[in-house]
Amino acid sequence: MAKEGFNSKAGAIAAAAGSAVGLGNIWRFPYVLGQNGGAAFLLIYIFFMLLIALPVLISEFAIGRKAGLPVMAAFQKLAPGKKWYLIGFSGVFCAFFISSFYNVVSGWTLYYTYISATGQLTTLSESGIEAMFTQTASDPVVCMLWMFVMLGITGFVVSRGVEKGIEQYSKILMPILLILIVIVCIRAVTLPNAADGISFLLKPDFSKITPKALFEALGQSFFSLSVGMGTMTTYGSYISKKQNLSQSAVSVAMIDFFIAFLAGLMIFPCAFAFGINPGQGAGLVFVTLPNIFNQMSMGQVISVLFFFLLVVAALTSSISLLEVVVTYLKTQFNIKRKYATLIAVTCIALLGIGCSFSTTLFNFFDNISANVMLPLGAFFIILFVPHVLGRDAIKAELEAHGGKFKLFNLYFFLTKYVVPIAILLIFINNILSWMGINTFDK
Ligand code: PFF
Secondary structure, eight states: OOSSSOOSTTHHHHHHHHHHSSHIIIIIHHHHHHHTTSHHHHHHHHHHIIIIIHHHHHHHHHHHHHHTSOHHHHHHHHSTTSGGGHHHHHHHHHHHHHHHHHHHHHHHHHHHHHHHHTTTTTTOOHHHHHHHHHHHHTOHHHHHHHHHHHHHHHHHHHHHTOHHHHHHHHHHHHHHHHHHHHHHHHHHHTSTTHHHHHHHHHSOOGGGOOHHHHHHHHHHHHHHHTOSSSHHHHHHHHSOTTSOHHHHHHHHHHHHHHHHHHHHHHHHHHHHHTTOOTTSOTTHHHHHHHHHHHHSTTHHHHHHHHHHHHHHHHHHHHHHHHHHHHHHHHHHHTOOHHHHHHHHHHHHHHHHHHHHHOHHHHHHHHHIIIIIIHHHHHHHHHHHIIIIIOHHHHHHHHTTTSSOOTTHHHHHHIIIIIHHHHHHHHHHHHHHHHTTOOOSOO
8 A cells, every 4th residue: 555654563553652642641641630639530530541532542443444544534435425524624623722732841841851951950959840840831932942843843754754763763762761650650659758649649539529520531531542633543544454453442542541650650759759739730740750850860861861752752642633734734735745734833833832921821722622622523433433334334344354352342332322421421510510500419
């Protein structure tokens, strides 16, 4: 096949894992969990991951591979003359929104690599580390410049169509990131007061479960797995027919969850050891980790490596986001990849400038994309499976490698009833709580 894609069998799966694993695991997951009370949120998150986000991932892979086309064209081919392709269209918007704040956070990460390398973090006290982040996040020029650098690198990679090269590197670099995370975890859980952080993460307090927590756990599970906007549908089109799709989706979800969990195990003991508020929001990773690095032998080297590898993880995710927009512009307006990238990067840069200047805008994009757009996208993708594709077609695709999908009946039941109803209920519940009607008896 001479389409843009991945040659090696495992390539497409590695790329999907590269899209899934990113800032969502190490930056977003701990801060959202910290704001929603800890362990109870973790439990709901696991539940949603297994029962809702994973079936959506399996479905996206199957739709993409069945059509053999990127998201918009895939829905056009499988439901000709119908409006389902609008799912791809909303995915393009969502990619813009996510990219705008995602690149700002990638920019912070790159900036932290730089200030680690130049020793500016090593000399700081605990309060100095906190002040450093506040200063970084509230300086629009710093945010903007480093965001431009990250966006520039992402744009360069996408315009040359060399994602495959990056995937090659990331296949080597990501296991190193994992090893580093484990090392930092070991240091974190042996800090004084670490036990408080561990019980924050592992000992559920169910009174902390609110409509908002449910809503945010759902959004985070979609954000982290990159589902609900067609990215994984496009990756599905690159996966070979010989691959077992459901197994691949389970592997991606397991890797993704494992890394998010380890990030929690790194960050919360550290937050409790250094008296940092775990619910403080988007700066959590940046105000906790430098404290551990400063307590480790070779801490500076570990710090530089850690932030650098986080930049790489962010890059593979932001490439997948930009690719969604570029593929759309390229096919819709019949323009060259180079120009499509230039237009996309310019628009994202404009939104990114907004996010650099305004925390409100930053939080708005962060919230609306993960908690509203992705669940809505997922809702329609999941309706498509039983109601348009139908049971036999999806089963045939999921078993195209020649094996049997043993849990197919469970998957189909989840897809037909549980996932759409759960998304609707969680939405309604949250709207009611916004209106001041408390649906939870506490
Ligand atoms: N899953 C990515 C992360 O956890 O960092 C973020 C993301 C990438 C979301 C691509 C959606 C997407 F299409």
